[in-house]
Each structure stands twice: as structure tokens, then as C-alpha cells.
Amino acid sequence: MPADASHGAPAxxxxxxxxxxxxxxxxxxxxxxxxxxxxxxxxGPNGAGKTTTLRMVAGLVKPDAGSVSVFGIDALTDPQAAKxxxxxxxxxxxxxxxxxxxxYLEFVAGLWRVDVKLAQSRxxxxxxxxxxxxxxxxxxxxxSRGMKQKTALAAALxxxxxxxxxxxxxxxLDAAIARQVKDxxxxxxxxxxxxxxxxxxxxxxxxxxxxxxxxxxxxLLAEGTLAELRGRAGGxxxxxxxxxxxxxxxxx
Amino acid sequence: MLRPGGVLWLLRHELRLSWRxxxxxxxxxxxxxxxxxxxxxxxxxxxxGGFGLAQLLGAFEPVPTPEVLxxxxxxxxxxxxxxxxxxxxxxxxxxxxxxxxxxxxxSPLPPWRVLLVRMAAIALNVATLYLIFIGAITLxxxxxxxxxxxxxxPAVLALTLLVTAIxxxxxxxxxxxxxxRTTRVAAQVLGALIGAAFFLLAQAxxxxxxxxxxxxxxxxxxxxxxxxxxxxxxxxxxxxxxxxEPLALAIWVCVSVAAYVLAVWWFARRFVANAAxxxxxxxxxxxxxxxxxxxxxLIPVLLRKEWRLLLRDPLLLSQILLQLFYLVPLIxxxxxxxxxxxxxxTGIALYSGAFVVLASTLSGSLTWLTVSAEDAPDLIxxxxxxxxxxxxxxxxAAGLPVGALMLAPxxxxxxxxxxxGLWLFIGSGLAIMSSGLIGIWHQRPGSRKNxxxxxxxxxxxxxGQSFITFGWAGATGLAVAxxxxxxxxxxxxxxxxxxxxxxSRKPFELAA
Numbered sequence: 043m044p045a046d047a048s049h050g051a052p053a054x055x056x057x058x059x060x061x062x063x064x065x066x067x068x069x070x071x072x073x074x075x076x077x078x079x080x081x082x083x084x085x086g087p088n089g090a091g092k093t094t095t096l097r098m099v100a101g102l103v104k105p106d107a108g109s110v111s112v113f114g115i116d117a118l119t120d121p122q123a124a125k126x127x128x129x130x131x132x133x134x135x136x137x138x139x140x141x142x143x144x145x146y147l148e149f150v151a152g153l154w155r156v157d158v159k160l161a162q163s164r165x166x167x168x169x170x171x172x173x174x175x176x177x178x179x180x181x182x183x184x185x186s187r188g189m190k191q192k193t194a195l196a197a198a199l200x201x202x203x204x205x206x207x208x209x210x211x212x213x214x215l216d217a218a219i220a221r222q223v224k225d226x227x228x229x230x231x232x233x234x235x236x237x238x239x240x241x242x243x244x245x246x247x248x249x250x251x252x253x254x255x256x257x258x259x260x261x262l263l264a265e266g267t268l269a270e271l272r273g274r275a276g277g278x279x280x281x282x283x284x285x286x287x288x289x290x291x292x293x294x
Numbered sequence: 295m296l297r298p299g300g301v302l303w304l305l306r307h308e309l310r311l312s313w314r315x316x317x318x319x320x321x322x323x324x325x326x327x328x329x330x331x332x333x334x335x336x337x338x339x340x341x342x343g344g345f346g347l348a349q350l351l352g353a354f355e356p357v358p359t360p361e362v363l364x365x366x367x368x369x370x371x372x373x374x375x376x377x378x379x380x381x382x383x384x385x386x387x388x389x390x391x392x393x394x395x396x397x398x399x400x401s402p403l404p405p406w407r408v409l410l411v412r413m414a415a416i417a418l419n420v421a422t423l424y425l426i427f428i429g430a431i432t433l434x435x436x437x438x439x440x441x442x443x444x445x446x447x448p449a450v451l452a453l454t455l456l457v458t459a460i461x462x463x464x465x466x467x468x469x470x471x472x473x474x475r476t477t478r479v480a481a482q483v484l485g486a487l488i489g490a491a492f493f494l495l496a497q498a499x500x501x502x503x504x505x506x507x508x509x510x511x512x513x514x515x516x517x518x519x520x521x522x523x524x525x526x527x528x529x530x531x532x533x534x535x536x537x538x539e540p541l542a543l544a545i546w547v548c549v550s551v552a553a554y555v556l557a558v559w560w561f562a563r564r565f566v567a568n569a570a571x572x573x574x575x576x577x578x579x580x581x582x583x584x585x586x587x588x589x590x591x592l593i594p595v596l597l598r599k600e601w602r603l604l605l606r607d608p609l610l611l612s613q614i615l616l617q618l619f620y621l622v623p624l625i626x627x628x629x630x631x632x633x634x635x636x637x638x639x640t641g642i643a644l645y646s647g648a649f650v651v652l653a654s655t656l657s658g659s660l661t662w663l664t665v666s667a668e669d670a671p672d673l674i675x676x677x678x679x680x681x682x683x684x685x686x687x688x689x690x691a692a693g694l695p696v697g698a699l700m701l702a703p704x705x706x707x708x709x710x711x712x713x714x715g716l717w718l719f720i721g722s723g724l725a726i727m728s729s730g731l732i733g734i735w736h737q738r739p740g741s742r743k744n745x746x747x748x749x750x751x752x753x754x755x756x757x758g759q760s761f762i763t764f765g766w767a768g769a770t771g772l773a774v775a776x777x778x779x780x781x782x783x784x785x786x787x788x789x790x791x792x793x794x795x796x797x798s799r800k801p802f803e804l805a806a
Contacts, residue, residue: 100676125678136670140606141599148588152595153677162588179585181606183475 052111053078053205053236054099059108060260061094068094070260071108076253078113078204081227081237083251085244085286091260092240093132096207099238100130112205126154129203133210135194139183143174143193146182147200154201161200168196171226173219187214195223206230208239212246224250248282256289264289299403301411308415344430345438351431352438356537360523361515366533367522373450374457375488377420381461382481384416386474409562413458417554421454445538452550453532459550459557466561483612490619592679593687600664600691603742610745614659618652639775642707646718647771649703653696654725654763659745660692661733667742689730696726707774714774721770724785728762728792735799758795762788 054076061069069091076082084092097103099110101121110117110124117124137146144165151161169175172192182190191214198206206227212220227237228250241247247254248268255265264274271285272278280288296303356362389395389412398408425447432447434440468477522529531549534542589595604611665688668674674684700722708715736755765788772781 100672102672102675122678122680125676128676130672130676132672136673138599138603138669140603144585144588145599145602149595149599150673150677151588152590152592153674153679155590155592155678158588158590161590165588 052076053080053113054238055109055111056095056099057109057111059095059098059110060106061091061098061103062106067260069098069105072257072260072262074255074262074265076205076236076238078236079231079234080252081231081239081250083247083254084238084240084257085242085247085254086240086257086263087290090257092257093209094260095257096130096209096238096240099205099207100128101125102130126201127204129198129201129206131194131198131206131208131211133213135190137182137185137190137194140181142179142181143169143185143196144178146193147197150197151200156201164200164202165196168199171222172196188216188219191215192219204235206235206237208237210241211239212241212243244281244283244286254282256286258290299401301407304403304407304411305414308411309418312415312419340426340430341433344427344432345434347431348434348438348440351435351443352440354440356442358525358534358537358539360519360525362537363525363530363533364515364519364521364523366536367530368518370449370453370532370536371522372488372492373424374453376485377424377454377457378461378464379481379485379488381416381420381458382465382468383478383485384419385413385461385465386469386478386481388412388416389474406559406562410558413462413554413558413561416461417454417458420458421451424450424454442538445543446536449532449536449543449546452535452547455554456550459553462557462561466564479609482609486609486612486616490616494619592683593690596684596687597691597694600688601695603669604660604663607742610663610742613745614656617655617659639711642710642714643771643775645703646707646714646721646774647767649700649718650721650725650767650770651763653700653722654729654759654766656699657693657696657726658729658733658759660696661689661730662738662740663742663745664688664692665733666737666739667745668739669742671739685734689734692733693726693730697723700726711774717770717773717778721766721773724788725763725766728766728788729759731792732759732762732795735795737800754798755795758791761791762795765791 052075054074056072056074058071058073059069060067060071072091072095074084074095084095086092094103098105099112099117101117101124105118112124113127115124115127138149141149147165147169148161151158151165156164166175169178172195174189174192174196177185177189182193185193191211195211198208208227211227212223215223224246227239231237231252239247239251251268253265253267254271256263256271264271266274268282268285271282271289272280274285274289276288296306395408399405428447428450432444435443465477468480472480522533524530525534531542531546535546589598665685668688675681677684700719704715704719704722706715707718732755736752765784768784769781769788772778772784
């Protein structure tokens with residue numbers, strides 16, 4: 043679990059971040075803050091700019107403008123230091139078909155320079171937790187979608203990241219494992235880590251997120267706790283789905 | 295208008311998929327007139343070649359002597375082997391890889407019809423290439439007086455049906471034994487090996503000394519005559535059919551059609567009765583023994599990862615190693631024509647140059663695989679490591695095995711002339727390093743699955759790579775021959791071109 047992430051300090055700060063593709067703005071001067079110890083759900087329709095935002099934080103896409111700070115580290119001027127504390131799990135797992143789950147974790151641990159003994163014990167812990175221990179010596183090519191997703195999640199956690207970014211993390215997971223993953227994410231935030239996730243399953247965001255941001259056309263439409271968002275949408279006991287559809291519909 | 299769900303409607307669907315699959319692999323974008331013009335020229339060349347061969351055949355009467363039957367029988371056997379490997383790949387793809395069998399079998403269409411059409415499409419796919427070439431000849435035969443050779447085309451078409459039938463039966467057994475994925479790889483490796491064997495056969499006259507060539511030819515002719523040349527043997531049936539013997543042709547076509555229909559019926563019954571069980575075979579899981587202790591360090595983990603990926607892809611490995619195969623005739627040509635079988639200084643110099651070319655080519659291919667064909671580029675980019683370091687480690691992963699491979703000829707050369715071994719070691723090392731650096735500077739992202747169709751470098755990088763390869767080869771050859779001072783010239787040219795390629799490199803940038 044994250045060791046020195048101080049509770050309440052900004053885990054991720056995006057200021058005026060912008061990115062265009064072919065003249066079309068994917069992310070448009072977005073400001074966003076995620077606190078340490080917080081699970082932040084980023085919601086929005088397809089093409090709203092969620093994944094591009096996460097890819098800019100992960101150092102995969104260079105922003106046209108703005109700043110990215112991860113636990114006080116400027117991710118644009120010192121990307122390596124920022125990457126050391128970040129984990130990025132895309133919706134399509136980044137695996138090697140011909141490597142076994144165990145070998146894949148060994149490789150990822152090597153990339154993040156995790157101490158070998160520590161990596162080994164963490165790999166075992168994560169694989170057992172995610173119910174993959176029996177399959178640790180099988181090549182990923184034979185894995186189901188859910189098993190691939192779990193292997194990638196284990197790899198994302200092997201260096202004990204302080205900021206975990208998950209793009210549709212529960213896709214392909216069965217109900218029991220999805221529940222375990224949600225518990226795991228919450229335990230990480232309790233230990234001071236920060237998590238930002240995108241999802242289309244609004245029930246998940248409603249249940250696990252501390253704060254929710256709704257993004258459309260690359261801009262933040264609304265942000266806050268579920269209660270705050272309900273307030274913006276007219277109050278009452280509306281579900282997140284109602285609030286989301288109302289806010290997105292009004293902005294369309 | 296074809297009736298939806300009918301045999302012809304399904305066949306049109308299959309052929310459309312095949313055609314689009316071919317187009318996506320060969321035509322980069324729609325409306326690429328230049329490419330279509332090229333295909334037009336190729337078509338004209340094929341027709342022209344067909345005309346020439348038809349004229350040649352018109353001058354010969356297809357008399358079924360044991361020798362002629364032997365040669366034609368051997369050609370049929372070779373074609374059948376190539377067809378079989380192709381049919382196995384297509385059957386595996388059609389049933390397990392394309393992923394539409396569930397859709398088709400879940401539809402209200404009778405399953406036998408789906409399978410019948412799919413197998414017919416496979417037979418057509420297998421036959422297409424051969425029928426194009428044979429068709430180009432057959433077209434001219436009536437005008438060249440070679441009408442008696444007209445049996446060749448139906449005989450080959452019948453062979454396609456027979457091979458598809460054998461492929462179906464064989465694939466069913468292989469799927470059960472080793473799983474569809476391994477069956478597919480085995481078939482592809484077999485196809486590649488047969489292709490290489492064809493090449494070596496075509497170069498056979500260069501592989502043996504001049505005075506032994508005729509004896510070798512006679513021995514080979516004797517073997518094929520003994521196998522296929524006996525007109526009373528069923529093994530001569532396809533050759534007799536191809537040579538226009540009406541009864542033999544009728545029997546050959548009937549046997550092939552019957553075998554095809556029986557095999558499809560047998561396969562369809564089993565497939566439909568147990569479709570789920572067969573489909574389940576696609577996920578044959580591979581266990582890699584007991585858990586190994588992890589080892590750390592950026593360079594070691596990158597090296598291990600790259601080597602594991604290479605070693606666990608037999609198809610890729612066979613394609614790379616075939617490059618070695620294609621150099622065999624070159625070495626024999628050098629041996630026969632220059633070295634004259636003796637260990638002359640000039641002979642060793644030429645070998646050394648050839649090995650440097652080999653080292654450069656092999657490391658260029660491997661560097662493309664490790665550097666450009668990364669399966670998880672986002673993972674590498676998201677990791678807290680300098681991109682240059684990763685690329686260098688990957689180029690090292692490509693260069694080290696080639697360097698190890700080059701040790702053998704270097705040591706062999708050192709036994710003959712110690713300095714020759716040293717120069718070969720240095721020359722191949724420099725060629726490997728150059729290929730690695732060019733692979734890093736001029737990356738061409740692509741999928742390792744498309745190794746044979748990998749994107750090409752820029753024209754400048756390609757020409758530069760060739761200059762450098764032949765520069766190092768020339769320098770090595772000259773140094774080995776004892777002209778070390780002269781060798782400085784090609785070495786300097788190589789370094790100069792390398793420097794130019796360094797200057798023209800594109801620095802790594804994140805998605806813009």
C-alpha cells in the first residue's frame with residue numbers, strides 16, 4: 043500500500059491542460075484536482091476526452107498546453123519521477139501473449155525497478171488475491187478477457203503506485219472479483235493513495251467514488267460529491283444516472 | 295439476386311471475405327491506381343509467360359514415358375505438399391480464428407451448408423494461385439498445338455479437392471492432438487520450409503561441383519521415375535491425368551471429388567455434433583513449468599522478455615532462420631567458383647563478406663522485431679525509464695544472438711588464418727551494431743505478426759542500410775584478404791553513411 047502519500051495533499055493537479063487532434067479539441071483547458079486518499083470517478087460520454095486526459099497524465103500523450111503535477115512533481119518537466127509513482131491501466135490490457143502472468147509481472151517490476159524480493163512477494167500476494175495464482179505459469183495468450191484484465195491490474199499494482207489511473211477497470215471481471223477489486227481500490231485510498239477511474243457503469247461510480255467529475259467536449263461540466271452533484275441538478279434523491287443524464291443532456 | 299442463406303449466397307459471402315482479406319494485406323488504401331497498374335503489369339507478364347510456355351509445350355508431345363511420368367508426378371507431389379500446408383492454415387483460420395462460426399452456427403441455416411460452403415471456399419482459395427498460372431498457359435494451348443496438355447488444369451483442380459479433403463481429416467486429428475493454434479503454426483512452418491526447399495532445389499546445380507551435376511540429375515530422375523514412373527501404379531494416376539490420358543483423368547477427378555465430398559460430410563457431422571467441444575480446443579493453455587524466481591535490473595528484464603517472445607514464436611523464428619537457409623546457395627557458389635573447394639585467401643575473404651551481410655540482415659530483422667514491433671508500447675512509454683535506454687537494451691537483445699551465431703564462422707576462419715577470424719569477428723560486430731542503431735533511429739512501428747509484411751524504411755534509410763552492410767562486408771573481405779589499408783575506404787564510407795542516417799533520424803516523440 044502507498045507508504046508516504048500524505049492525506050489531503052494534491053495527488054494530481056491539472057491546470058489548463060489542452061490537447062487537439064487534427065484541429066479538434068479533445069481536451070479543452072481542463073482544470074482538475076484529485077486529492078490523496080481520494081477515489082475520483084471521471085465520467086462522460088464517448089469521445090468526451092476522459093482517456094486522452096489520463097494518457098496525458100501517464101506521459102503517453104504530450105499536452106498542447108497546461109500543466110500536470112503528480113504529488114508535487116511536474117510530470118511534464120520530470121516525467122520519469124512522475125511515472126515512478128503512477129500506474130496506468132487502460133481498458134485494453136497491455137500484455138504479451140507469449141509471456142506467462144508471472145513473467146509479465148517480473149518484466150513490469152523490472153521496468154519500475156522494484157526490488158526483486160519485494161516484487162516476488164507482491165506478485166504472489168496480488169495473484170492470490172485476484173485468484174490467478176493457479177494460472178501464474180500459463181501464457182497470457184490462453185487467458186479470458188477477465189483474466190487478462192486481472193493480470194494487467196496486478197502488474198499496475200506491483201510497484202505500489204501512489205496514483206492509480208484506471209480506464210474502465212471492471213470490464214470483463216466477474217461479480218465476485220469486481221467486488222474484490224472495488225474493496226482493493228478502497229483499501230488503497232484509505233492508505234493514502236489516490237485513484238482516478240473512468241467508467242460507463244454509473245452504479246460503480248456512485249458506490250465507490252468520493253468525488254465525481256463529469257466531462258464533455260474536453261471540459262469539466264460539473265464536479266463534486268454525489269450530494270453536491272444532486273444539488274446542481276436540482277436536488278432530491280436522484281440517482282447518479284439521472285444526474286449525469288440531466289447534466290450531459292443540458293450541455294449537449 | 296441470390297437467395298439469402300442459400301449455398302451461392304454463402305459462397306459469395308466467403309469469397310468477399312477472402313477478397314477483402316487479400317486487399318487489406320496488399321493494397322494500402324482504396325483507389326491506389328499505381329498498385330492496380332502494377333497488378334495489371336504482373337497479369338500481362340503472367341499471360342506473356344503463359345504464352346511462351348504454351349509455345350514450348352506445343353513443340354513436345356506429352357508421351358507418358360516413365361521419366362516424364364516421374365517428373366510430372368514429382369511436380370504434383372511438391373504442389374500437393376504446398377497446398378496441404380496452405381489448406382491447414384486456411385482450415386484453422388476459417389473454423390477458429392475468424393470468430394464468426396458462432397454467429398453462423400447460431401443462425402437458422404443448416405450447419406452442414408455452412409461447412410460445405412466454407413470448405414468449398416478453402417478449396418477455391420488453395421487453387422486460385424495455381425489456377426492463375428496454369429490458366430495463363432492453358433489459355434494459349436489450343437493455339438500453340440499443345441492441346442494434349444489441356445488435362446493439366448483439371449488435374450490440378452482435382453488435386454486441390456483431394457488436398458482439401460486430406461487437410462480436413464488431418465486437421466481434425468491435429469486439432470485434437472496439439473490444438474488448432476499449434477496446428478496453424480506447424481502448417482505455416484511447413485509451408486515456409488517447403489518454399490525454402492523449392493528455392494534450394496532451383497539452385498541445386500550451384501550446390502554441387504560442375505562435374506558432378508549430371509550424375510546428380512540422373513540419380514534424382516531415377517528416384518522420381520521409380521516412385522511415379524510405373525504406369526500400372528496408382529501413384530502415376532495424377533501424372534497420367536495431367537498428360538491427357540482420358541480414363542486416368544476421369545478416374546483422378548472422380549476419386550478427388552468423392553474424397554472431398556466424403557471428407558466434408560464426415561467433418562461436418564463431427565463438427566455439428568460436437569461444435570462446442572471443438573471450439574473449446576482453441577484455448578489450449580500452455581504451462582511453462584514451475585515458478586521461476588524473479589530477477590531484476592532493467593537491461594536483464596528487457597533482454598529476457600525479448601528473447602522469450604522470440605523463442606516462443608516458432609513461426610517467427612522459422613521465418614528469421616530461413617534467411618540463413620537462403621544464403622546456403624551463395625556459400626556454395628562462392629565455394630565452387632572462387633574458392634574451388636580449397637581454403638584460398640580470396641575464398642575466405644568472400645565467405646567473410648557473405649557472413650557480414652548475413653549478420654547485418656539478421657540483426658536488422660531482429661532489431662525491427664524488438665524495437666519497432668513492441669506489443670505493448672504504451673506500457674514501455676508509461677514506465678519511468680528513459681526511452682533511449684529501453685531502445686538500446688532492445689537492440690542489444692537483437693544483436694547478442696546474432697553475435698553469438700557469428701562466433702562459429704569467426705572461430706572456423708581463425709583456425710585457417712587467425713587474423714581472418716579476428717577481422718570477421720570485428721566486421722560482423724560492426725555490421726550488427728550499425729543495424730541496431732539504424733533500427734533505433736529509423737523505427738517503423740508494426741505488428742510482429744506481420745513480420746513478412748513489415749513496413750519499409752524510408753528510401754534514404756534503405757539505401758543507407760545497404761551501403762553500410764556492403765561497406766562493412768567489403769571492408770571485412772579486404773582486411774581478410776590482407777589489404778587492411780584499402781579496407782579503410784569502405785569502412786569510412788560505412789561510418790559516413792551511418793553518421794548521415796544519425797543526422798536524419800526522427801527523435802522519439804509522444805503522440806502529437
